Amino acid sequence: MELADAVLGGDRLALARLLSRIENGDPEGQRDLAGLYARGGRAHRVGVTGPPGTGKSSLVNELAKILRATGETVAIVAVDPSSPFSGGAILGDRIRMRDLAGDPGVFIRSMASRGALGGLSRATGDVVEALDVAGYQWILIETVGAGQAEVDIARTAHTTVVVEAPGLGDDVQAIKAGILEIADVLVLNKADLAGAEASLRALRTSLEFGYSAPKGSAGAADVWVPPLLATVATRGEGIADLADAIRRHRLYLGSSGEGRKRDRRRGEAELEAALSEHLISELRSRLPDGRLESALDDVLARRLTPRQAAEHLLQTEPA
Amino acid sequence: MELADAVLGGDRLALARLLSRIENGDPEGQRDLAGLYARGGRAHRVGVTGPPGTGKSSLVNELAKILRATGETVAIVAVDPSSPFSGGAILGDRIRMRDLAGDPGVFIRSMASRGALGGLSRATGDVVEALDVAGYQWILIETVGAGQAEVDIARTAHTTVVVEAPGLGDDVQAIKAGILEIADVLVLNKADLAGAEASLRALRTSLEFGYSAPKGSAGAADVWVPPLLATVATRGEGIADLADAIRRHRLYLGSSGEGRKRDRRRGEAELEAALSEHLISELRSRLPDGRLESALDDVLARRLTPRQAAEHLLQTEPA
Numbered sequence: 001m002e003l004a005d006a007v008l009g010g011d012r013l014a015l016a017r018l019l020s021r022i023e024n025g026d027p028e029g030q031r032d033l034a035g036l037y038a039r040g041g042r043a044h045r046v047g048v049t050g051p052p053g054t055g056k057s058s059l060v061n062e063l064a065k066i067l068r069a070t071g072e073t074v075a076i077v078a079v080d081p082s083s084p085f086s087g088g089a090i091l092g093d094r095i096r097m098r099d100l101a102g103d104p105g106v107f108i109r110s111m112a113s114r115g116a117l118g119g120l121s122r123a124t125g126d127v128v129e130a131l132d133v134a135g136y137q138w139i140l141i142e143t144v145g146a147g148q149a150e151v152d153i154a155r156t157a158h159t160t161v162v163v164e165a166p167g168l169g170d171d172v173q174a175i176k177a178g179i180l181e182i183a184d185v186l187v188l189n190k191a192d193l194a195g196a197e198a199s200l201r202a203l204r205t206s207l208e209f210g211y212s213a214p215k216g217s218a219g220a221a222d223v224w225v226p227p228l229l230a231t232v233a234t235r236g237e238g239i240a241d242l243a244d245a246i247r248r249h250r251l252y253l254g255s256s257g258e259g260r261k262r263d264r265r266r267g268e269a270e271l272e273a274a275l276s277e278h279l280i281s282e283l284r285s286r287l288p289d290g291r292l293e294s295a296l297d298d299v300l301a302r303r304l305t306p307r308q309a310a311e312h313l314l315q316t317e318p319a
Numbered sequence: 320m321e322l323a324d325a326v327l328g329g330d331r332l333a334l335a336r337l338l339s340r341i342e343n344g345d346p347e348g349q350r351d352l353a354g355l356y357a358r359g360g361r362a363h364r365v366g367v368t369g370p371p372g373t374g375k376s377s378l379v380n381e382l383a384k385i386l387r388a389t390g391e392t393v394a395i396v397a398v399d400p401s402s403p404f405s406g407g408a409i410l411g412d413r414i415r416m417r418d419l420a421g422d423p424g425v426f427i428r429s430m431a432s433r434g435a436l437g438g439l440s441r442a443t444g445d446v447v448e449a450l451d452v453a454g455y456q457w458i459l460i461e462t463v464g465a466g467q468a469e470v471d472i473a474r475t476a477h478t479t480v481v482v483e484a485p486g487l488g489d490d491v492q493a494i495k496a497g498i499l500e501i502a503d504v505l506v507l508n509k510a511d512l513a514g515a516e517a518s519l520r521a522l523r524t525s526l527e528f529g530y531s532a533p534k535g536s537a538g539a540a541d542v543w544v545p546p547l548l549a550t551v552a553t554r555g556e557g558i559a560d561l562a563d564a565i566r567r568h569r570l571y572l573g574s575s576g577e578g579r580k581r582d583r584r585r586g587e588a589e590l591e592a593a594l595s596e597h598l599i600s601e602l603r604s605r606l607p608d609g610r611l612e613s614a615l616d617d618v619l620a621r622r623l624t625p626r627q628a629a630e631h632l633l634q635t636e637p638a
Contacts, residue, residue, distance in 0.1 A: 029628065037624045263625035267618045272599060274629035279598040280591065299586045304355045307349065
């Protein structure tokens with residue numbers, strides 16, 4: 001437990017090593033994390049997602065600076081599911097390094113798929129967990145894109161910020177209410193560009209379409225209406241308002257009970273994933289040699305559907 | 320089995336009904352599909368993916384028209400994981416309807432998440448399966464974005480076409496070799512726009528970076544070098560070349576054995592997903608009342624990690 005102790009003691013190098021173990025799927029990383037698990041759960045986790053080209057990296061940098069101004073510590077996790085690079089090689093990182101390097105209250109980590117498709121959401125969850133036990137008060141999780149992985153990763157956050165920019169395929173964007181559904185805070189960044197007004201209108205319409213307040217409860221403390229903010233991250237404009245909105249959402253999560261509900265949903269998903277992993281690996285070790293292969297052959301020859309093959313496999317087991 | 324017979328007989332209304340059953344998670348849909356499973360596996364499945372705003376819908380329309388010219392039948396599945404709409408309400412559909420409506424050799428289906436996060440990849444797989452058994456010779460699967468869901472969906476395809484457009488965040492795009500990794504054919508659409516030459520160069524560099532031919536095997540029949548094509552879908556330019564490239568890739572899959580390898584990988588993933596689903600639902604029905612809830616409480620109170628809680632749950636089971 002030397003590494004774990006060093007992480008708790010604020011050793012950045014030890015933390016970086018723990019994160020590498022987790023990313024590499026090293027079982028020791030899991031053991032370290034399990035030993036530290038009881039210490040976590042105190043950070044506020046903010047997911048920042050949206051299409052490429054909306055300036056999310058700059059926005060996250062500025063947000064980190066504003067949060068740091070009150071002395072709170074900030075960790076940034078940049079996740080790019082479509083990049084095979086990791087560990088500082090993503091373009092946005094270099095910008096980040098220039099702005100935030102040398103601040104001991106900031107820790108930055110980049111993650112990428114490196115072909116580890118499917119496992120990225122879980123690895124990200126574990127990395128965020130490690131940053132939480134290491135004591136960072138704010139964890140900003142930046143994801144590129146608007147696909148399933150981003151939505152899954154955003155779900156590990158307490159507050160999800162969705163970032164859009166003017167002119168980025170407004171025709172399609174306006175009807176993409178789905179991504180707005182996960183927004184606790186909606187931001188139009190690059191609001192100094194032409195077309196910002198039209199984009200704000202389109203986003204407002206989408207928000208109104210996607211969100212209808214429970215009748216008679218408008219303004220009540222237990223209802224959250226996602227605010228729409230305009231920012232120009234490269235000039236720091238609107239970032240203080242964004243930080244305020246995130247803090248307000250954090251208070252709302254605590255006072256309304258919604259935070260507890262979300263934690264429960266997240267816990268259920270994590271538990272189910274762990275169960276599934278165990279059950280499958282148990283089954284693999286239990287089945288006679290070649291049984292799984294022959295089931296696969298049945299599927300490939302279309303003698304059985306995958307579901308039928310699974311049923312057969314489980315029936316032939318010694319109960 | 321009336322519905323299944325009607326589907327095999329080419330009844331479009333019956334097919335639409337089967338697809339709705341599948342999308343709604345209706346167990347009857349699964350039964351129908353299982354009964355038809357042996358009839359499938361003949362269609363060539365083409366995934367078309369890439370960022371929003373690259374003109375994928377137009378490209379897919381034009382591709383469908385070219386494929387139809389030889390008398391072959393075409394089904395189009397448009398998947399938008401971030402849209403809550405479905406069944407014809409997506410914008411691209413209206414354009415599609417105008418171009419292809421009334422052609423009995425074309426069938427179009429739109430799918431969206433409608434909050435069914437996580438299940439979309441599987442539902443899409445089943446829909447594609449149904450179109451395959453219904454006898455469509457080409458199935459074009461169009462997905463928006465470049466996240467995990469898109470990659471997963473592309474993996475159900477035999478040939479994956481990745482579409483880019485000039486100027487769409489070239490700074491980020493150039494390093495996004497990850498999405499290129501899944502490309503069997505790479506297309507720069509909207510190649511008449513300013514910056515097309517620079518984008519082509521950036522894509523060529525990314526391709527060369529991501530792909531290195533096995534030494535001494537250049538030009539051999541068992542090596543596929545993803546071609547880079549320039550198209551202007553709205554004017555039909557370059558689409559015949561695209562259709563040719565896809566047909567060549569289809570031949571390559573057959574002659575090199577790569578097609579069989581991919582089928583096997585896909586089969587494995589499908590079988591594992593089915594096993595996992597069964598095992599979890601078995602476990603749920605076997606565990607004493609409240610046992611799962613108390614494990615979840617342990618996780619939420621951080622007394623146990625999800626993995627530890629899963630191990631405990633499986634240990635307390637009557638073996």
